[in-house]
Amino acid sequence: MGGWSILQGRRWRGWLLGAYLVLLFASQVYQRWQTQPPPPTDPDRHTVALPAMTTHGQLNGRNVKVSYLDFVPAHAKPGSKPVILLHGTPGNGEDFKRLAGRLNQLGYRVLAPDLPGNGQSETWPDSYAMRAHAYTLLAMMDQLHIGHAHVVGWSNGGAVVLDMADIAPDRLASITMLAAVGDQACEGSGDFYFEHFKYALGFGLLVVGPELVPHFGLFPSLAFRVSAIRSFYDTDQRPLRGIMQHLNRPTLILHGRDDVLVSYTAALRHHDLIHDSELVMIDANHFIPFMQADEAAAIMGDFFSRHDDPDSPAIRRTTILAAPRPLLFGPYDGTVTDALIASPWWADLAGVFVVAMIFPPVALALVGFLAPINLIDFLVAILGLWFALMLRRARKGKWTHWAWLTTLGISVGGFILVNAVTRYAVYHGQNLAGLPGEWGGLLTVFLGLWIIAWTCKRLRRPAGSPRPTGGAYNRTDAS
Numbered sequence: 001m002g003g004w005s006i007l008q009g010r011r012w013r014g015w016l017l018g019a020y021l022v023l024l025f026a027s028q029v030y031q032r033w034q035t036q037p038p039p040p041t042d043p044d045r046h047t048v049a050l051p052a053m054t055t056h057g058q059l060n061g062r063n064v065k066v067s068y069l070d071f072v073p074a075h076a077k078p079g080s081k082p083v084i085l086l087h088g089t090p091g092n093g094e095d096f097k098r099l100a101g102r103l104n105q106l107g108y109r110v111l112a113p114d115l116p117g118n119g120q121s122e123t124w125p126d127s128y129a130m131r132a133h134a135y136t137l138l139a140m141m142d143q144l145h146i147g148h149a150h151v152v153g154w155s156n157g158g159a160v161v162l163d164m165a166d167i168a169p170d171r172l173a174s175i176t177m178l179a180a181v182g183d184q185a186c187e188g189s190g191d192f193y194f195e196h197f198k199y200a201l202g203f204g205l206l207v208v209g210p211e212l213v214p215h216f217g218l219f220p221s222l223a224f225r226v227s228a229i230r231s232f233y234d235t236d237q238r239p240l241r242g243i244m245q246h247l248n249r250p251t252l253i254l255h256g257r258d259d260v261l262v263s264y265t266a267a268l269r270h271h272d273l274i275h276d277s278e279l280v281m282i283d284a285n286h287f288i289p290f291m292q293a294d295e296a297a298a299i300m301g302d303f304f305s306r307h308d309d310p311d312s313p314a315i316r317r318t319t320i321l322a323a324p325r326p327l328l329f330g331p332y333d334g335t336v337t338d339a340l341i342a343s344p345w346w347a348d349l350a351g352v353f354v355v356a357m358i359f360p361p362v363a364l365a366l367v368g369f370l371a372p373i374n375l376i377d378f379l380v381a382i383l384g385l386w387f388a389l390m391l392r393r394a395r396k397g398k399w400t401h402w403a404w405l406t407t408l409g410i411s412v413g414g415f416i417l418v419n420a421v422t423r424y425a426v427y428h429g430q431n432l433a434g435l436p437g438e439w440g441g442l443l444t445v446f447l448g449l450w451i452i453a454w455t456c457k458r459l460r461r462p463a464g465s466p467r468p469t470g471g472a473y474n475r476t477d478a479s
Helices: 002-033 093-105 130-143 157-167 190-209 222-233 242-245 266-275 291-309 330-342 345-358 358-374 378-395 403-428 435-461 470-476
Strands: 045-054 059-071 084-087 110-113 150-155 174-180 253-256 275-283 316-320
Touching: 002 150, 045 130, 059 093, 059 130, 084 093, 084 130, 093 150, 093 291, 093 345, 130 157, 150 157, 150 291, 157 174, 157 242, 190 222, 190 378, 242 266, 253 291, 253 470, 266 275, 275 291, 345 358, 345 378, 358 378, 358 403, 378 403
Parallel strands: 084 110, 084 150, 150 174, 174 253, 253 275, 275 316
Antiparallel strands: 045 059, 059 110
16 A cells, blocks of 8 residues: 555656646747737837947947837927936836926927837847947937937936946936946945846846746746846946046936935935036935926926036036935934945845844844845845844754745745835834834834744743743753
8 A cells, every 4th residue: 555655646746747847838839929919109119220239339240129219399499409318127218208208398309218128129139238238329329310418327227328428428418317326336235246146046036937837928028037137137337436436427316315226325426426416316216207207307407408508517516305314323324324335245144144143033123124225235134034044943953854945935024024014114103212213113113023023932832831941941942
């Protein structure tokens, strides 16, 4: 009977594996043969054929299709230069329809291209790097006989604008960094190699992973997922710091104080690096073209109007239109914030690990407090929690074959939950025992986590059993 049961189990596993492979094959065939409906006709959309580009310039022998939206104003402003709006990753020119409409009303012609690998442009470009896109945009300007333009880079598009300014600065009437990336030190962990480790991990999870699931087109297309990851992986932001330091074009840095993707500290850093720059901080998140199109158009329109004249001097100034930012660390806010931003990723990971080894609820509360304001990288925080939980479980003699996976799930799930809860509590918490609202909210979250941890420990103890005391308790249950 035992042998028969084993044989039956193997047959079931074989059937399951066979069914999975058949479904996977059918899913792949379905996706390859599935025809996408043609995009709706848009009188503002046009297409040009341009030379394929790499980070070193033109790639001979191949052309790529670049699709773009061209919004022509009913009444053009005399002497105005065209405006080119560059989207982030993932994205396309459609993201700017509201903003383009507002700039049209101010008399500006607006072009919004789909960068290669995005939207209706070339699906599989040779390079997804921002510098390759910069060469493509300059070639498009040549093809459309645009000598000079105001160029706006939103999010990852900021890297394209900076590379354009490095390659051909005289072609840019002005630069606008709209909630834009720039200095490598402001990206997540701040380290080029750790960031590319994250992108490689993302490629495995978001590009390769879905291809191993028979999803029949329920996930975004392979081309979309590849573009979303490779746009980051192919790009090297390390040279951008030097480009900003030597930039001699009028530059507007327009940023939201509550940006959760590109921290407001990045805008401050970029303003320090670019001598001829104006910084305008508004009450906004990252999605300014969607949520603050009117305000952004008014600010940019004034800036463009001044620099339609090439002889107009750049003005260095800072305008804060956002509500005052809470001083999270009191009189030491600047010092502590700068120290956290400057600290290397491995030091942050070690700090989270040490705190989580001593008392996990404190570590969870701290990373939930620091991650939403970009003072610690999310993957660094998760790894610190994960390593500590694995070691704590091993020291207690509770290690199993699947302990690494369960502790990872607890680390990721706990981080996501506490991140959301702490963000709300920290920024909306009421004063508690005379503490500022931010620290009152943080203390509330910490107490809540402590109560949950204490309750879980009590529930694991058999009913009616006395609490262990002495050395045995200290060795097995003590945190």
